[in-house]
Amino acid sequence: xxxxxxxxxxxxxxxxxxxxxxxxxxxxxxxxxxxxxxxxxxxxxxxxxxxxxxxxxxxxxxxxxxxxxxxxxxxxxxxxxxxxxxxxxxxxxxxxxxxxxxxxxxxxxxxxxxxxxxxxxxxxxxxxxxxxxxxxxxxxxxxxxxxxxxxxxxxxxxxxxxxxxxxxxxxxxxxxxxxxxxxxxxxxxxxxxxxxxxxxxxxxxxxxxxxxxxxxxxxxxxxxxxxxxxxxxxxxxxxxxxxxxxxxxxxxxxxxxxxxxxxxxxxxxxxxxxxxxxxxxxxxxxxxxxxxxxxxxxxxxxxxxxxxxxxxxxxxxxxxxxxxxxxxxxxxxxxxxxxxxxxxxxxxxxxxxxxxxxxxxxxxxxxxxxxxxxxxxxxxxxxxxxxxxxxxxxxxxxxxxxxxxxxxxxxxxxxxxxxxxxxxxxxx
Ligand code: FHN
Numbered sequence: 001x002x003x004x005x006x007x008x009x010x011x012x013x014x015x016x017x018x019x020x021x022x023x024x025x026x027x028x029x030x031x032x033x034x035x036x037x038x039x040x041x042x043x044x045x046x047x048x049x050x051x052x053x054x055x056x057x058x059x060x061x062x063x064x065x066x067x068x069x070x071x072x073x074x075x076x077x078x079x080x081x082x083x084x085x086x087x088x089x090x091x092x093x094x095x096x097x098x099x100x101x102x103x104x105x106x107x108x109x110x111x112x113x114x115x116x117x118x119x120x121x122x123x124x125x126x127x128x129x130x131x132x133x134x135x136x137x138x139x140x141x142x143x144x145x146x147x148x149x150x151x152x153x154x155x156x157x158x159x160x161x162x163x164x165x166x167x168x169x170x171x172x173x174x175x176x177x178x179x180x181x182x183x184x185x186x187x188x189x190x191x192x193x194x195x196x197x198x199x200x201x202x203x204x205x206x207x208x209x210x211x212x213x214x215x216x217x218x219x220x221x222x223x224x225x226x227x228x229x230x231x232x233x234x235x236x237x238x239x240x241x242x243x244x245x246x247x248x249x250x251x252x253x254x255x256x257x258x259x260x261x262x263x264x265x266x267x268x269x270x271x272x273x274x275x276x277x278x279x280x281x282x283x284x285x286x287x288x289x290x291x292x293x294x295x296x297x298x299x300x301x302x303x304x305x306x307x308x309x310x311x312x313x314x315x316x317x318x319x320x321x322x323x324x325x326x327x328x329x330x331x332x333x334x335x336x337x338x339x340x341x342x343x344x345x346x347x348x349x350x351x352x353x354x355x356x357x358x359x360x361x362x363x364x365x366x367x368x369x370x371x372x373x374x375x376x377x378x379x380x381x382x383x384x385x386x387x388x389x390x391x392x393x394x395x396x397x398x399x400x401x402x403x404x405x406x407x408x409x410x411x412x413x414x415x416x417x418x419x420x421x422x423x424x425x426x427x428x
Contacts, residue, residue: 017220017243022229027245030195030231031270032346033091034304035337036141037330038274038313039081040096040281042103043067043119045318051282054101054149058162061150068103068118076121076320078128082136084322088330089337091345092139094198094274094311095129097187099143099282100159102150106191110182113150130191139195141233142187144180146214147201151176155212157204177215181222188226195231196246197223202236217243233272237261240269249273253299253354254306271308275299277326283315290325293332294419300333300344301370301420305359307349336419343368343393343422351383358420368393369423374415383407385427393422 019027044051046067054064085093098104104114106126116124133140149160152170188194205212220232220243231245240247247254247269252262254271262273277296278287291299296312303310314326337344343361350360351367357379358372369381387408390399400411408425415421 019245020224020228023224023231023245026195026229026231027270030092030246030272031307031309031348033139034309034344034347035088035090035300035333036092036094036139036272036309036311037085037088037090038094038143038281038311039316040099040143040283040313041125041316042096042099042101042105042282043071044099044101044103045073045283045316046071048283048285048318050280050284050287051096051099051101051315053282055160055163058164061163061165063165064101065113065118065150068113069120071115071119071318072121073125073316073318073320074121076123076125076128076316078125078132079136081129081316081322082132082138084327084330085138086136087334089334089341090138090312090330092141092195093129093133094141094143094196095126096143096145097126098145098183100145100147100149100201102148104183106187108183108186110179110186111151126187126191134192140191140193141196141198141231142191142194143198143200144184144187145201146180146199147204148176151179153179155205157201158207159204177219181219184219184222185226188223188230193229194227196233197230198248199232199234199236202234202238206236216241220244235274237264239264240267244269246270246272249308251275253302254308271306272311273303273308274311274313276313277329278315281313281315283317283323288325290329293329293336296329297333297336297419298372301361301372302354302359304344304347304361305350305354305370339394340420340422343370343424351385352381365427367425367427369410369425371412371415371421371423372419374412374421377411377413377415379410379412380404381407381410383427387425387427389426391424393424399423 047053107116107124108114148154149163152167153172153176155173233246235248247267250261251259254266257263278290280287300310347361347363350362352360357374358370361368390401401408
């Protein structure tokens with residue numbers, strides 16, 4: 001037993017990941033961005049039932065694949081997509097290059113089941129998106145699914161058990177692994193600088209009797225070799241593994257776990273929480289239950305208050321357009337960020353953790369107090385730093401404050417109803 005433990009320690013030490021200066025710089029830029037837009041798009045949009053339709057409906061894979069032959073998203077306009085993202089104030093896009101349904105949204109040589117070879121549309125949407133991102137100054141991150149519900153060679157996991165039509169005799173991990181790595185090589189060679197590779201699907205084998213070896217070390221090393229500034233992220237719902245540069249949370253802020261995917265400890269890596277704008281990632285026709293702009297802005301602010309980025313999802317329609325309800329909200333978020341962006345971009349978690357009334361963000365000697373709801377006319381802030389000035393962020397109007405035993409009390413009076421009433425404190 002002791003020998004096994006020793007060997008484990010030795011092998012972990014041997015694999016210790018030392019991020020390079022380029023990676024450290026990229027991590028810092030990533031954190032400063034604070035806001036990105038996630039785009040879940042694939043042939044699943046045609047069924048309009050979300051991106052899990054193949055597995056949820058337990059379809060035959062060849063019947064599902066027929067959707068590709070009718071995929072003609074004639075309103076796809078990379079310029080309009082990137083402009084909408086830019087208008088939202090987000091600094092990067094994370095695009096689903098290949099989701100669990102195995103369909104590749106770029107001109108891959110590794111499988112015919114891709115947007116160029118298998119659809120009448122025949123356009124490399126990733127190329128168009130990458131070019132437009134470069135033009136409009138938006139960073140591009142690429143989502144890539146480890147799990148696969150279509151391919152014969154993928155070792156079956158705990159999902160897609162009811163999907164039919166796969167040849168069980170052809171399961172072959174080493175072939176599948178080599179396939180993924182060749183695709184990753186294409187993605188990191190043909191589409192310009194990529195900010196991050198965002199893996200997803202590790203959890204498909206989290207119930208295996210024998211722990212499944214995804215051979216992540218080699219794959220992460222490949223990413224860093226191909227693009228030394230490309231960050232590695234993995235949405236495995238665990239504390240980060242060696243070699244990762246970002247910690248992801250899904251549908252919950254770090255430290256919260258209302259969706260059951262985010263109970264893990266918070267690491268010291270840059271944090272990102274991904275969230276849906278309605279209730280689904282891929283386009284779902286019945287789901288018009290969009291969160292209000294106020295809720296979305298407060299979510300972004302609360303993420304920043306916890307030192308995390310928000311990766312907010314949009315599920316484009318089968319015709320290639322972003323849903324109008326999403327574009328409208330993105331525009332409103334951008335208008336808000338145009339005024340208040342300084343209290344979000346480049347900030348770190350504030351000194352006071354999330355409260356009923358709101359949260360705080362910090363940048364240098366400025367502490368931003370974000371108040372969402374306050375019944376009282378005064379607000380006690382438990383602070384160990386010294387406050388030398390307090391003003392309403394938007395108007396510069398002085399706010400009276402009193403120093404008390406364990407902090408300060410802001411004398412605010414009755415606050416107007418606002419999405420976020422921000423007080424800027426200068427601290428020492
Ligand atoms: O199964 C996926 C899901 O479809 C979606 O892509 C989300 C985004 O974080 N990740 C997986 C579930 O954890």
